[in-house]
Structures are given as C-alpha cells and as structure tokens.
Amino acid sequence: MRLSVHLSRSVRRPLAAIGAVILIGGALTDSGSAGASSPGEGTVSDTSTSVSWTGGPFAAPNVTGNALGTPDCSAPQSCDDYTLHVSTPAGYGGTHSLKVDVSWAQSAADFDVYVLDQAGNVVGQAASSADPEQVVLPPTTGTYTVRVVPFLPLAQTYTAKASLVDQPAPPPPGTATPPGFAAYPAPQGLNKDVNNAGEPSIGSSWKTGATLFQSYLSTYKVMFDDSVSPAKATWSDVSATSANGCPQGGLASLDPILFTDHATGRTFESQLSGQDSLTCYTDDDGGSWHPSTGGGIPSGVDHQTIGGGPYSPNSVGALPTSSYPNAVYYCSQDIATAFCAASHDGGATFGPGVPTYSLLDCGGLHGHVKVAPDGTAYLPNKACGSNAALVVSKDGGTSWKVDPVPGSTPSDADPSVGVGANGTVYFGYVGSDGRPAIAVSHDQGATWTDQQPVGADLGIHNAVFPTMVAGDDDRATLAYIGTTKAGNYQSQTDFKDAEWHLYLATTYDGGKTWVSSDATPNDPVQRGSICTGGTTCGNDRNLLDFIDVTVDGTGHVEAAFADGCIDACVTDKTHNSDDGPADAQAAYATVARQSSGLGLFSAYDPQANLTLQKQSVAKKGNQFVATMTVANTGRAAASNVVVQVADGRTTVGRTTLASLAPGATTTVQLAWSATKGTHTFTGVVDPADLIAESNESDNKLVTTGTA
CATH class of the missing domain: 2.60.40.10 (Immunoglobulins)
Known part of the structure; x- marks a missing residue:
C-alpha cells in the first residue's frame, strides 16, 4: 500500500512534535482568554486603502485544519475573526489586488489565515509556516471574514493589515519564438504503477542519452530517437529491486526522488523511510543497481532530496575517497531543523548531517538541492520570513547561509533553482498571489536582478509545482502546472470548471525576458482544483506535491509530470478532480520533451547551411x-x-x-x-x-x- 502522504507537507509540524517545537520558543503559559481582534471590523476602498488590527495573545493551539482542511472554530479562542468590508469601483481589479498580511514576533510560533466570503466559502488561505502569512486576492466589492487561526501560538499576539495595492505591470514578453513540446505518456502495461506517478522526478545522462523517470517505487528509462520528427520514445522498466542489486528496492516509500549526475551518468533512486532513505544507484541506466547508506545522520523525517556536482575549491577537508569525481548531497527536513549530508565516495556512504536552517530562520519546506559548476550548493526554501530564499553552501556543505530573495513571497509551492554553465542562478517560485515568478542572481544568491512574474503572455493566474533548469548561462526554463482561471485554486466548489496545463517559460537573454509555451494545449493535466494541503485534501490530491524538469545533452528540455486527466476526461469538461470518475483523478507517468525551437545549449541551435x-x-x-x-x-x-x-x-x-x-x-x-x-x-x-x-x-x- 502506498504510504506517500508527505507528513510535514500535509502536517507542517506534526502534532507529536509540538512539544519539541515549544522548547525552542519557551513553554506555553496561561495567558488567560485571548482577546478578540481589535478593532473587530474595518473598510478598505479606493480612497482609503488600508486597515490594521491585532489579536491575542493566544495560548491554545488549533491544529484541526490538519485533519479537516479548514479549522474547527467551535472552541473558545480557537479562531479570531475580523470583518473586512471592501468597496472598489468597476474595473479596479484589473490593476490592483487585495493583500492581507498577518505577522507575529516569535518566529517559532505559527498562525494560519483564511479569507471567507459572505457565504462562508474560503476564497483565499495561507496555511504554511511563513511569517508573515500573506493572502493576495482580487479586490472584489463585498464583505469578507479574515480568520486568523493559532496553529502554534506560543502565547503570541498577531498584527494584521489589509490593503489595496497596485499590481506591478507585467514585463513585456520576449521576442524569441517559444519552443514547442510533445507529450510522451508511458505505454500502458509498462508496470502496475504507471498510473500512480504522483511526484515524479527526472534526470538525463549526457553520456548515454538516456532519460530516467522516477515515481513511487518505479524507475523508467526513456530513449528518444531524434532521427524522426517528432522524436520516437522507447520506455522500459528499470526499477531497483533485489534481483538487480538493490536489496532495499521496491519495498516501501514515504517519498520518491531521483537524481542523475549529467556528467557521470550516475543515477540515484531514493525512497524516504521516515529516518534517512532506502537508496541505490546505477551507472548503467538501471541495468544494475548498487546499495547506498541512504543519507547522513542526523537527517530529517521528510522530503528528501539528492543532488551532486563538482567539488567547491572552498571545501573544508572534503576530497573524493573513491574514483568518483563529484560530491553528492543528501538533504532532508525535520521538525525544527533541516540537514544536508555530503558523500565523498560517489553516494555509497554519507557523512554526518549538517544543519542548514532551523525554524528560527525558515519555516517553509525546502525544494531540491542543486550543485553549480563551481561547486556551490543551493537549497531553495519557500518561506524564510516574508520571502522565499536560497540556502547556500560555498564550502562543500560544511556550512550554510540563508539568502532571501527580495520581492518574492511565500506560498504553498516549493521553489526551485537552476544554475547556468557559468554560475548564473535562476530562482523559480510561485508567489502568494498564485502566479509563477523568477529572479536571477549573478553572485551566488547574494543579490538578485530581473525579478518578475511569468506566464502573463498566456494569461496565467494560478500555478503550482514550479521547477527550474538552466543550460547555457543565458538560457533557462521554468516548468509548472498552471491555469488561466483566477481565484482560490484549492476551492473544490469554485474551481470545478478550471483547466490546468503544463506550461514552460524560457529565457534566451539571461532572464531579462521570457516566452511561454503550453506543452499540453489539447490535453489538460487536471480539471477542477489542485490541492496543495497534503492529507487534508480530498480527491484532488492525485498530483501530490511536485513535478520535475531536466535538460538532455543536446539542450532539449524534458519535464516529468503526472497527467491527472486521461481518457474521457480529456474532452469531457464535466469530469473533474473533485467528484469525477477515475479518469479525472489519474496520475499517469508522462514526459513532455522539447520538439522545436532553440534549446538550452546554443551549440546545438539549428543552423543554416x-x-x-x-x-x-x-x-x-x-x-x-x-x-x-x-x-x-x-x-x-x-x-x-x-x-x-x-x-x-x-x-x-x-x-x-x-x-x-x-x-x-x-x-x-x-x-x-x-x-x-x-x-x-x-x-x-x-x-x-x-x-x-x-x-x-x-x-x-x-x-x-x-x-
């Protein structure tokens, strides 16, 4: 039975661990009854654009949202409601947004925010570990309830502000021709889990040209024949099992992940076991596998990631102890601290886990670790204070530093990082407004330029699962699942008619401009809502929490995704993920591969003759x-x-x-x-x-x- 529920994704801080978290912030004290918000209501309009209020202190946590999706507020002081009146003229939402910020002093504490319309429907929510929590909504005239929930209050008082803010003008799209893509679903009958491919990851061996695709316990090898157009794909099942050298393979998983070192061709498949992981690696594209210790100790219980690349010249006492030339990193997150461990023998064994950040620095979940050509290691995080951030190691994983990305905002989606051939860093994320965005750094994350939303050229209003890859220093691609429908994308009521596609934004000028591609224009990836709330989700949990993207040796972008809408769902708009049949709640293993246009390596650009x-x-x-x-x-x-x-x-x-x-x-x-x-x-x-x-x-x- 599949166990992949992502404990800390669905329950950001598991209930059994609340006591451990409290030790960081001090013991809970009996502060008496928490006061109601003060004042209890207010109005924002085009002439009076902001209101503020406070609430608390709160003593008792309310964690009922973990099980119910939205919190139970029946107990006294379990929620704090503020009545917000919005009055705006017609057309105001075309250039403005309603933003709600809730913050508190003690970073180890945690509050959640829900915005309800007059009928009691949740139209916006921020239930991550960010401080502040932020909700961005259309400024539609009406009366709303802003509900603040003390998930882990630690006797804290919160401060809130609702304001009408200008929307930044979207940058002009690039003038380059957007690349084209073709979708390659795995052949039916490949194995029993081909339609159980939530949270896929993908890698490309530049030595052999093989593409490796991982989901749950299955590893697939895909070979593309570019002598025909469109390219022909040949899939095979190369899953790690005891029969081909991986005794721990095919047993169980709380999280699957795959990483392929482009240069060496070594591929790792990792299955989270709750403490460390069951991991094996292959040097022949899955023909045979070899066991690994899995990770370092201490390590986190959730959301592992493996990455690798050249050694940093600043590595402290880190040298290869085998013939394998590159360093390998295993990172994971625990209740209060995230850890990364380095391997110096090609991933066969790992050293001790080194803390990368704690709840005092960042509360959000991290994305996948990437290693630059100069050996710098990058671990993206979705919520470090009021920004997403990049956690950086320049010394081979001995120490890590949190570098926020100014202008970014936290959300439910893990951010992603891609690094160009000369070290340019591309940071892809989804903001609290639900839109995909990218920032660029030329100094290892110390400063950022060209921070901008993408997807406006195709009318994207909501996105999930951003994932980033770079090739040449001035070329990169962000892949994500997106929709042109605005509003609360997790609402099963309001988003029944939403249609989601796989989109990719590509730059050829170092991130100054981006052009967008719809890789699935005639085959939706999902109909209905997409829930990013973990185990609190209903039927629309089928896509789970992320997708992945890579680049092959000749510059073709390849994205791995789980197709949630197959068979009759493709053409029947009444089938949706919320209450539709199985074809609308699928998770079918699929690769979208670049079929036209410029790739990420200019050396392989089409040329005249x-x-x-x-x-x-x-x-x-x-x-x-x-x-x-x-x-x-x-x-x-x-x-x-x-x-x-x-x-x-x-x-x-x-x-x-x-x-x-x-x-x-x-x-x-x-x-x-x-x-x-x-x-x-x-x-x-x-x-x-x-x-x-x-x-x-x-x-x-x-x-x-x-x-």
Whole structure:
C-alpha cells in the first residue's frame, strides 16, 4: 500500500512534535482568554486603502485544519475573526489586488489565515509556516471574514493589515519564438504503477542519452530517437529491486526522488523511510543497481532530496575517497531543523548531517538541492520570513547561509533553482498571489536582478509545482502546472470548471525576458482544483506535491509530470478532480520533451547551411553572365546572404539576398564586361563567413570559360 502522504507537507509540524517545537520558543503559559481582534471590523476602498488590527495573545493551539482542511472554530479562542468590508469601483481589479498580511514576533510560533466570503466559502488561505502569512486576492466589492487561526501560538499576539495595492505591470514578453513540446505518456502495461506517478522526478545522462523517470517505487528509462520528427520514445522498466542489486528496492516509500549526475551518468533512486532513505544507484541506466547508506545522520523525517556536482575549491577537508569525481548531497527536513549530508565516495556512504536552517530562520519546506559548476550548493526554501530564499553552501556543505530573495513571497509551492554553465542562478517560485515568478542572481544568491512574474503572455493566474533548469548561462526554463482561471485554486466548489496545463517559460537573454509555451494545449493535466494541503485534501490530491524538469545533452528540455486527466476526461469538461470518475483523478507517468525551437545549449541551435549548388557562366554580347543556384539546406533561416563571383582574382559581381528560408533555393545572375582569353570563375556564398553554418565547406564553386 502506498504510504506517500508527505507528513510535514500535509502536517507542517506534526502534532507529536509540538512539544519539541515549544522548547525552542519557551513553554506555553496561561495567558488567560485571548482577546478578540481589535478593532473587530474595518473598510478598505479606493480612497482609503488600508486597515490594521491585532489579536491575542493566544495560548491554545488549533491544529484541526490538519485533519479537516479548514479549522474547527467551535472552541473558545480557537479562531479570531475580523470583518473586512471592501468597496472598489468597476474595473479596479484589473490593476490592483487585495493583500492581507498577518505577522507575529516569535518566529517559532505559527498562525494560519483564511479569507471567507459572505457565504462562508474560503476564497483565499495561507496555511504554511511563513511569517508573515500573506493572502493576495482580487479586490472584489463585498464583505469578507479574515480568520486568523493559532496553529502554534506560543502565547503570541498577531498584527494584521489589509490593503489595496497596485499590481506591478507585467514585463513585456520576449521576442524569441517559444519552443514547442510533445507529450510522451508511458505505454500502458509498462508496470502496475504507471498510473500512480504522483511526484515524479527526472534526470538525463549526457553520456548515454538516456532519460530516467522516477515515481513511487518505479524507475523508467526513456530513449528518444531524434532521427524522426517528432522524436520516437522507447520506455522500459528499470526499477531497483533485489534481483538487480538493490536489496532495499521496491519495498516501501514515504517519498520518491531521483537524481542523475549529467556528467557521470550516475543515477540515484531514493525512497524516504521516515529516518534517512532506502537508496541505490546505477551507472548503467538501471541495468544494475548498487546499495547506498541512504543519507547522513542526523537527517530529517521528510522530503528528501539528492543532488551532486563538482567539488567547491572552498571545501573544508572534503576530497573524493573513491574514483568518483563529484560530491553528492543528501538533504532532508525535520521538525525544527533541516540537514544536508555530503558523500565523498560517489553516494555509497554519507557523512554526518549538517544543519542548514532551523525554524528560527525558515519555516517553509525546502525544494531540491542543486550543485553549480563551481561547486556551490543551493537549497531553495519557500518561506524564510516574508520571502522565499536560497540556502547556500560555498564550502562543500560544511556550512550554510540563508539568502532571501527580495520581492518574492511565500506560498504553498516549493521553489526551485537552476544554475547556468557559468554560475548564473535562476530562482523559480510561485508567489502568494498564485502566479509563477523568477529572479536571477549573478553572485551566488547574494543579490538578485530581473525579478518578475511569468506566464502573463498566456494569461496565467494560478500555478503550482514550479521547477527550474538552466543550460547555457543565458538560457533557462521554468516548468509548472498552471491555469488561466483566477481565484482560490484549492476551492473544490469554485474551481470545478478550471483547466490546468503544463506550461514552460524560457529565457534566451539571461532572464531579462521570457516566452511561454503550453506543452499540453489539447490535453489538460487536471480539471477542477489542485490541492496543495497534503492529507487534508480530498480527491484532488492525485498530483501530490511536485513535478520535475531536466535538460538532455543536446539542450532539449524534458519535464516529468503526472497527467491527472486521461481518457474521457480529456474532452469531457464535466469530469473533474473533485467528484469525477477515475479518469479525472489519474496520475499517469508522462514526459513532455522539447520538439522545436532553440534549446538550452546554443551549440546545438539549428543552423543554416548555405551551398552554391550550380554555377554556369555564358558570354552574352560583350558581357559574361553568371547564373548561380543558391540553397539553404540547413534548419535555420539565413539573413543578408551575400553571393559574389570573381573573374580570376578580381571580384566582378556581388548581390545580397535579404533572407533564405530552410530548404529554400533561389537563382541569381551577375553580369560584367567580358574580356578575351581563358577565364577562371569563382562563385562564393557568404564570402566573409558572417553566417554560422552547419557546414562551411560547400559555399564555393569554380568553373572555367573562354571568350
């Protein structure tokens, strides 16, 4: 039976551990009855744009939201309600948002926020571990209840503010052509878990060209044949079992994860066991597996991640102890602290777990660890104070530093990081407004530039599961599941008609601009709501908590996702994840792979190939006339194509073609005064070699003639 429920994702701080958390903030004291919010109500409008209030102190935790999805407020002082009146003119929401912030002094404490409309429906919520919690909503006229819930109050008082704020103007989209994608579902019957692929991860071996896909206990190998278009995919089941060298394989899992070291081709598959993980690795794309100790001690009980890459020159006492050249990291989160352990023998064994952050620094869950070409290790976190953040180690995992990303906001989604070939860092996240966004750093996360939302060019209003990959330093892609429907995406009532697709945002200019692609335009990934509240979710928990993205050795972006809408759900809009049939609550193993456009490595960009196919020179009257057939046999257009002819050593004719499309052929004629004797005529396309071509050796023809 599958156990993957993500304890700390669904219950951010498990009830059994509340006592341990309290030790950080001090013992709970009897502060008497918590006071109601003061004042009890207020109004925001286009002329009076903010109101503030306070509540508390609170003594008793209210954790009923873990089991019920929304909290039970029947007990005295278990919730604190504030009545918020909103009055805005028509069209105001086009350029403004309603933002609710709730904060408190003791960082180890935790409050949750729910916003209810006049009918009692939850229209927005912030139930993470962030401080402050933030809800961003459309500023629709009406009366709302802002409900503050003391999840772990530690005798704290909260301060709240509701304000109408300007929406930043979305940046202009890039002018590059968005890449195209093709979806490759696993073949039916591959194994029994092919439709149990929630939380997939993906890796690519640049040595063999194999793509590895992990979900639950299954590892799949996918080979893509690019000699045909679209590429043909061949799937095989290479899961780790005792029969192929992994005694702990195929037993049980609380969390699956996979990591492939691009350079070495080594792939790790890891299954969370509640303390450390059951882990094996393969050097032959799943043909055989080898056991690993799984991680370091101490380690966390939840949401493990494995990553690796070159050693940092600043590593303290860290050198390879085997022939494997790269460092490997195992990171996981516990109740109050997250840990990362390093391996120096290729992941066979791991050293002790090193604290990366605690509840005093960050309350959010971390994403997947990535290692830069310079050996810097990055662990993204969704809530460190009022921002998402990057937790950075520059010394081989000996120490870690929290670097917030200014302008970012916490949300339910784990952020993700991709690192370019020269160290440029791309941080992808979903903000508290539900929209995907990206920030860029050129100094290992110390400062950030080009922070901006993406997806506006396709009308995206809500996103989940952001995941980031980079290639060349100026090229990167963010993949996410998104919808053009606005509102509370976790509402099963309001989001029955929502349609979600797999989207990808790509930059070719270092993050200054981004272009968007819909990888599943005719096949929704989900209909209805998507719950990111863990075990409190109902039927719409089928996609679980994340997806993954990678890049192959020739620059193709590959995204792994669980397709939640298959068969009849694809065309029948009445099927949805909330109360529909099984085809609308699926989790089918699928890879979306780039099929057109520029990839993430410019060395493999499509190029023109200009060739001078024919040349003939005839004497007409007192002139020579050269007739030249020029073709572009490459895969990219060529502009400003110069064609010239020389008579002996003297250039006698020259013209410029404005453009020549891939596969196009054209004929040009050049004329000049004829002189008597035997002549050598040399025709050349692109004589100054100004156009990058896939073949530079077929641009010239030499013919002879007499007059």
